[in-house]
Amino acid sequence: MEVADSFGQSHSSFMVGGVHRLSPLPSGTSIQVKTCPSQMEKTITEWFNNMITFRIAKAAGWYCLLTFFWNVVFAILLQMSIFHPLKTLSDISSLISSLHLYVLSSLNCLIGFCYCYLVGKYLLRFDVEKKLSVLHWRPWMIFGAIFLLDYLKFFLLFRSSRIFLLADPVNDSASVLLHSLILMISLSNVFHYSYQLVFPANELGAIHKMQNSLRVSLESTIHESIRFTVPWISMSIAMLILLLFGIPGLKCFFSLYLLFTSSVTMFSQFYLHRVAVGFSKAFILQAYNFRMPPPYTVLEPTGEQLRTLMNALDSTNVPLKAFAFWDLRRIAVSPSPARRLAIFSLSQPGGHPRNWNAIRCACLDAIEHVRLRVSEENQRILRKNYVSKRNGHIGGTRSKELMDRAFVLPPAFVQKDQMLRKRVLSNVTAKDTTPSILESESTLITSAMSWISRNQAVITSYEANIAMMAIECKSDSINLDSI
Numbered sequence: 001m002e003v004a005d006s007f008g009q010s011h012s013s014f015m016v017g018g019v020h021r022l023s024p025l026p027s028g029t030s031i032q033v034k035t036c037p038s039q040m041e042k043t044i045t046e047w048f049n050n051m052i053t054f055r056i057a058k059a060a061g062w063y064c065l066l067t068f069f070w071n072v073v074f075a076i077l078l079q080m081s082i083f084h085p086l087k088t089l090s091d092i093s094s095l096i097s098s099l100h101l102y103v104l105s106s107l108n109c110l111i112g113f114c115y116c117y118l119v120g121k122y123l124l125r126f127d128v129e130k131k132l133s134v135l136h137w138r139p140w141m142i143f144g145a146i147f148l149l150d151y152l153k154f155f156l157l158f159r160s161s162r163i164f165l166l167a168d169p170v171n172d173s174a175s176v177l178l179h180s181l182i183l184m185i186s187l188s189n190v191f192h193y194s195y196q197l198v199f200p201a202n203e204l205g206a207i208h209k210m211q212n213s214l215r216v217s218l219e220s221t222i223h224e225s226i227r228f229t230v231p232w233i234s235m236s237i238a239m240l241i242l243l244l245f246g247i248p249g250l251k252c253f254f255s256l257y258l259l260f261t262s263s264v265t266m267f268s269q270f271y272l273h274r275v276a277v278g279f280s281k282a283f284i285l286q287a288y289n290f291r292m293p294p295p296y297t298v299l300e301p302t303g304e305q306l307r308t309l310m311n312a313l314d315s316t317n318v319p320l321k322a323f324a325f326w327d328l329r330r331i332a333v334s335p336s337p338a339r340r341l342a343i344f345s346l347s348q349p350g351g352h353p354r355n356w357n358a359i360r361c362a363c364l365d366a367i368e369h370v371r372l373r374v375s376e377e378n379q380r381i382l383r384k385n386y387v388s389k390r391n392g393h394i395g396g397t398r399s400k401e402l403m404d405r406a407f408v409l410p411p412a413f414v415q416k417d418q419m420l421r422k423r424v425l426s427n428v429t430a431k432d433t434t435p436s437i438l439e440s441e442s443t444l445i446t447s448a449m450s451w452i453s454r455n456q457a458v459i460t461s462y463e464a465n466i467a468m469m470a471i472e473c474k475s476d477s478i479n480l481d482s483i
Helices: 037-077 085-096 099-122 137-160 173-191 206-245 247-254 256-284 309-313 318-333 338-343 354-393 398-408 411-433 437-454 461-475
Strands: 002-004 010-016 019-022
Touching (some): 037 085, 037 309, 099 256, 137 173, 247 256, 309 318, 338 354
Antiparallel strands (some): 010 019
């Protein structure tokens, strides 16, 4: 008599005292106690979230040090005056030698840490589009927190540089100008900036990425401020001050000192936000080498043994699955065959290509998901075109069709056709000009659904990136011909 185990391998059994007993397994093998899928998913997801949180905390720590430096620099810049150079040097020397500046800069560091952590934890995601939608409540909650941190940051900056322009936000037009400027820039940073995480083509270390983000952030801040942001924000603030204070309130736009202070405020807010995003991406988008499952079974797998590439590919956690496909693509294009050989190793007992089967199914599932979404969209477009053509047959295109038919009729039938056309068009016009309430509601619902479907992506950028990485893994070196 033979009994099959969980791998499909059969073992002989024999009778001892009326009880069936299995023959012993070959040496070097063991039976795996299957872990609950939900428990395994929870364990590996919790570990991965902790790893990403630690990376975000490291990015926030580096950003904290940078915030201290730039707070001192911006405080010194706010002391400058073109018309009083000697007073400027005296103010800068007294500011640098005071303990007041460094204490407030240290407090600003803590705010910078919270700011960078908020950006990395709640804004940077794989499954978002280029810009956040203003129709969702979650970005508005994040905007409120970012605006509060920005306000505290500039309040400490102005206090450290002995500027009291934020004292009265209601009665002072200069204070309204700065408050509105901080609000507008916070709004622009949240809703007009890309927070989508995309894996880089060239892998660099975190330090190199931080250096690149400092340079790129400086260039993008200057370019965007000059081309778009400054005119738009200036016009909005001018309209606000004009409504609150009238024509006399616009005199703040002719103060060179206030304009210089506003320029420093705007540049620092834009620049530090881009640096926070760049630092977070530099640490988050660091490759992770997942473990390969051993060729033998494990009796009681630990949490570390569950962190395998196969379990990550089957995970429902979006960042974890994205990192798993990224690591799989790195294995596919890597010139070293060490990790690639582990994919094609045979599992024991039985010699089954378990690793390869799991990877192949994960890649094909990602590609098939995108194919089904595209196929459903094509069918929807075909149905829409069919319905529009049927509606157009009795609608406004009927007159053109009847007018064209008159040219091919014999002269004796032209007059009859014209009389028939007049009767048909009068009936169609009478029916079309008096639609029923149900028809109007149906047309409105159909138009609304059509507008929603047009503004909804067929496949998200995350799904497209996963499918492209799956295709690369299948086409480069991990394919059936490589076995």
